[in-house]
Amino acid sequence: MGYSFPEEALEHVLWFLSSDKDRNSVSLVCKSWYEIERWCRRRVFVGNCYAVTPEIVIRRFPEVRALEMKGKPHFADFNLVPEGWGAYVYPWISAMSVAYPWLEEIKLKRMVVTDESLELISKSFKNFRVLVLSSCEGFTTDGLASIAANCSNLRELDLRDSEVEDLSGHWLSHFPDNCTSLVSLNMSCSGSEVSFSALERLVARCPNLRTLRLNRAVPLEKLPNLLRRAPQLEELGTGAYSAEIRSDIYSNLAEAFSFCKQLKGLSGFWDVVPAYLPAMYSVCSGLTSLNLSYATLQCPDLTKLVSQCHSLQRLWVLDYIEDSGLEALSASCKDLQELRVFPSDPFGAEPNVFLTEQGLVSVSEGCPKLQSVLYFCRQMSNAALITIAKNRPNMIRFRLCIIEPQVPDYLTLEPLDTGFGAIVKSCKELRRLSMSGLLTDRVFDYIGTHAKKLEMLSIAFAGDSDLGLHHVLSGCDSLRKLEIRDCPFGDKALLANAAKLETMRSLWMSSCSVSYGACKLLGQKMPRLNVEVIDERGPPDSRPDSCPVEKLYVYRTVGGRRIDMPGYVWTMDEDSTLEFS
């Protein structure tokens, strides 16, 4: 006998736990807590769709209402993962259509979603509310039409950065007249022109609509019609921000913007005509998020715009903003937390704008809350990185892309080891780091020594030897995702740190020097890892074991080897025989 905590009480307590980490800890306490917890878990996050199977998830968590899942490796965004690699969501939808009839939310990233999947979703889950497809592909506007037509309680339809095949714009018209539940609609990635009157009516009858991201095809002169019907909007993505210059269009637009007192986020601005910018000035002071990364505005217009956005917390912008614009930003936007500067001409041989490391240094000096940076530029110095590190020890995400690979410190011609070393040493909470420029093994020594909270590391064209990889794998205690391309890392470090790979979500290595033999060995010795060789030259068996593989993707899994691999992916496992010459 003994004191026992009533199950109902525990369940009631667990309701308040939303963090997966906490719930996982709870389920480790004892068997009965494990049982209670698994019955009341409503949200499941699967970071790698191949780490587990639908059956295992369903068996453990029978009452799930929301699934969030990620598929392809991050480098798929940059065309490093060939077509047909995998990450199909259909098997999951199929299993869940039976097991979770009350499923409400599906959020997917980098997965292949077919029209069939979308149709199954729309028909299987009576209370379906939220569909977020981030960087997904494989579906057409027909699939969207099914969702629109059948999900009567739909709250969110967000297609951010996905590739949708535009067969027709009529999909939007499939929302029934009695659908009034929309809270968020993001169709910015689609190309097709939707029926504007259908869009207008939809917006008008959804009083809770907070987020509306239009696509490029929605003309600027019609935007006021939507704004007037949704003055409660908090996030707006414009369509094309251009029209012939007419004062009536301008005043209509300006007036409509002035009614939107709740606007916190703006994006869109394709084909922007600067003459129409002042029409949105009235909302600037309230903006916390501004995405101008498709706006080909020049420095003066950009500077003027951001200087008015005193509440700005997040800015995404093209490098047209230049150093001077960033300096103005640092003076005006003291709440800035996240800055992303994208290249306007990434493949040009010469710089086309006056944006250097100085812009980032200015922002690091002037914006005390700056914690997340993505910065494309063409030159960098250790001195600048050291300054940034000193200014911003609170940095959490730091991604620097110097456009030309292996470019040294432009002042001293030295590698950028000390600069990045300063970053990891000073920024003790750093969780994500992407590096570029000329880097030797030394920078990895710094990272392994200091970057104890680092969870994701991206490396390209860096390092001298296996020692570099070894420093990272042996030193970074919190590492979850490691992606490497075009580095001279080979077998030794990988094999010496094989156990580490089980503590991580995944490892990607492409155009490195890992031999086929080492991959086989790794697969053989580590049964809880899937070691997948991606090689489009044909079966790796047709080449010597010493031959390096093109690409390697290693991830931990309880689901066993996958069964949906295309012809150019080979799994290394216990069945592989080792041949030694």
Place this chain on the structure above:
Amino acid sequence: MSIPQEHDYIGSSEPLQVGKSSKDVKNNIFNLKETELRLGLPGSESPERKVANGVSIFGKDLKDESVNGFSHSPLKNFVSGAKRGFSDAINDSGKWVLSMNGGSEVDLKKADTLFSPKGVNVGGKNNNNLQSTPVKPVEEKKNENGSTAPASKAQVVGWPPVRSFRKNTLATNLSKNSDVTGKSGSGCLYVKVSMDGAPYLRKIDLKTYSSYAELSSALEKMFSCFTIGQYSHGLAGQEILSESRLMDLLHGSEYVLTYEDKDGDWMLVGDVPWGMFTDSCKRLRIMKGSDAIGLGMAYNFLTTFRASTCSKDHAEMQEPKLGKCNQQKDRIF
């Protein structure tokens, strides 16, 4: 816990040992990469490319001296957009401006110094070539293939890491710009400026101005040499042109600033917002007032110019729709 050492013998035929010199490692990589089937575009180079034939920061050729096989091309990073006064870069060849505080030393100079009547020649090329790309002080150098470097280099797959959607959007933007201006690159917008009576045309970058006032004052300075010259020519006995007289001259009533838009129509400068103007302006013409009557108004735009003669035949000038250039005597303003 690590894999026992006996598994080392699996290692590649060219084992990458820690102690090896980095150069050897790189050579190994080179060899492996030569034989590897890559996914890059045809002709695209391995990222550890042979050192480019650029001039280094210290003027030395760093072809094979590089230890680590990286390409010494920091010089490229100095050359910013067309806003730079490129005459400075030419004059300072071999001596580079290192401070980047708003580009103080290579500050954007207005059209008057950039386009002094003497013209600035880069290796013998004339002004018209400026429109191609931002300044390349070593234009005469060729790359290893013996051809002049293309405006955009061969691409490594997936580098720089820009998503496809963004790449495609940028490509559309750049091509749109080139439709308007006749060239690629979005950092500058050169248009010809002609003035009735002037012996030659000028070229300006509209992107360096942000308002009509700036444009007009730049044009004033640029074409003042003609008006002053004419003026002192015409009025004997007055050798020195006082400032107040000059202002009177320039704010006289003779000239009107017009532009040709995307549709080929000649429009009066100043009607539309500045941004829209720069988007649609293909060339400028400083037109004599009498010829501007056909535009519906004879009043002046912000500044006008005066010339007393207009005698030459200008092959480069478009045949004015409104009537030809007249020869006029001085008019006392």
